[in-house]
Amino acid sequence: MDHFAIVTAFGQDRPGIVALMADSLYQLGCNIEDSCMTRLRGEFTMMLMVRLPQGLDAEALGGRLTVSTRPLDLAVLCRALPDQAALRQHMPEVPTFMLSVYGADHPGIVAQVARTVADQGGNITDMNTRVIGSGEVPVYVMVLEIQLPQDRQAEQLKQALEALKPLLGVDLTFRPLDSVTF
Amino acid sequence: MAIRPVLHYPHPTLKTDSAACLPTDPATQTVAQDLLDTLAASPGVALAAPQIGYALRVIVVDVSRKKGEKGHGLIVMVNPVILALEGRKVLREGCLSVPDYTGNVLRHEQAVVEGLALDGRIVTLTTSGFEALAFQHEVDHLNGLLFLDRIQSLSTDLFRRQTQG
Numbered sequence: 001m002d003h004f005a006i007v008t009a010f011g012q013d014r015p016g017i018v019a020l021m022a023d024s025l026y027q028l029g030c031n032i033e034d035s036c037m038t039r040l041r042g043e044f045t046m047m048l049m050v051r052l053p054q055g056l057d058a059e060a061l062g063g064r065l066t067v068s069t070r071p072l073d074l075a076v077l078c079r080a081l082p083d084q085a086a087l088r089q090h091m092p093e094v095p096t097f098m099l100s101v102y103g104a105d106h107p108g109i110v111a112q113v114a115r116t117v118a119d120q121g122g123n124i125t126d127m128n129t130r131v132i133g134s135g136e137v138p139v140y141v142m143v144l145e146i147q148l149p150q151d152r153q154a155e156q157l158k159q160a161l162e163a164l165k166p167l168l169g170v171d172l173t174f175r176p177l178d179s180v181t182f
Numbered sequence: 183m184a185i186r187p188v189l190h191y192p193h194p195t196l197k198t199d200s201a202a203c204l205p206t207d208p209a210t211q212t213v214a215q216d217l218l219d220t221l222a223a224s225p226g227v228a229l230a231a232p233q234i235g236y237a238l239r240v241i242v243v244d245v246s247r248k249k250g251e252k253g254h255g256l257i258v259m260v261n262p263v264i265l266a267l268e269g270r271k272v273l274r275e276g277c278l279s280v281p282d283y284t285g286n287v288l289r290h291e292q293a294v295v296e297g298l299a300l301d302g303r304i305v306t307l308t309t310s311g312f313e314a315l316a317f318q319h320e321v322d323h324l325n326g327l328l329f330l331d332r333i334q335s336l337s338t339d340l341f342r343r344q345t346q347g
Contacts, residue, residue: 179284180273182315
């Protein structure tokens with residue numbers, strides 16, 4: 001039976017990290033399923049769902065990967081994934097929204113926005129945040145993709161978010177995602 | 183008349199440059215009818231012949247199938263070409279032939295499309311909004327292009343840093 005693991009890797013960015021990670025996984029008989037990679041400033045970060053070969057468990061994979069990626073000094077973590085979590089699922093048509101939040105940087109913006117989304121039954125399905133602007137006046141920018149079970153919940157969430165604006169001193173817009181399937 | 187299954191990638195016809203055809207040719211008429219029947223039975227608003235297995239330049243578009251959209255209603259077009267595009271727009275696009283995935287694609291808000299009706303008349307349409315997007319997507323199918331070939335950016339593009347000067 002197939003078994004799966006989640007692998008995360010991070011370290012100082014430089015050319016060749018993806019190539020070495022992918023090659024190491026390939027040599028170990030793993031198959032990369034879904035993955036994403038980005039840089040957080042100069043830090044390389046990557047998450048992969050991999051299908052493991054017979055006879056290799058997640059713990060052993062972590063050890064082997066750490067060895068094979070040693071030249072890049074990466075932190076590599078592996079955890080076994082329950083089989084049902086790795087099953088490919090049909091992507092249902094769910095009302096999806098984008099939320100942009102930005103304002104003077106201070107602690108608590110993500111926490112309060114995310115709490116508000118959760119309290120209204122929203123599911124954050126993608127999130128990016130970044131501190132931009134000059135050193136003296138840092139500006140926090142956050143973009144979230146949010147799914148709601150029902151379209152009609154959008155107005156309620158929008159109002160709850162509007163109420164956050166003066167509390168957090170941020171600007172925000174909440175809008176349906178322009179998405180079409182032809 | 184027949185409802186055809188909508189093909190999924192990697193079916194090779196989806197990556198084929200489709201052939202021009204004569205509207206009055208019985209084969210073209212059959213393809214058009216199958217497209218109409220298949221569209222009527224599908225959740226979508228438009229289909230191109232390669233999606234139902236014919237490598238011929240025929241599309242059907244009917245954005246009025248979507249609530250709140252009108253456009254030009256039901257259009258069958260043979261050998262369609264896009265004459266002009268205006269108003270760049272990035273949108274999240276998906277395709278019945280590539281299930282369960284969407285990507286950010288650069289399209290245009292307005293499109294002037296020209297082709298032949300089934301009776302051989304030349305038809306020129308100025309389309310906008312949702313209908314313009316549908317025509318761009320369907321004409322791509324005739325050239326063997328999927329939205330995957332046009333993905334403009336990953337979701338993080340908003341933060342793409344400027345190149346250091």
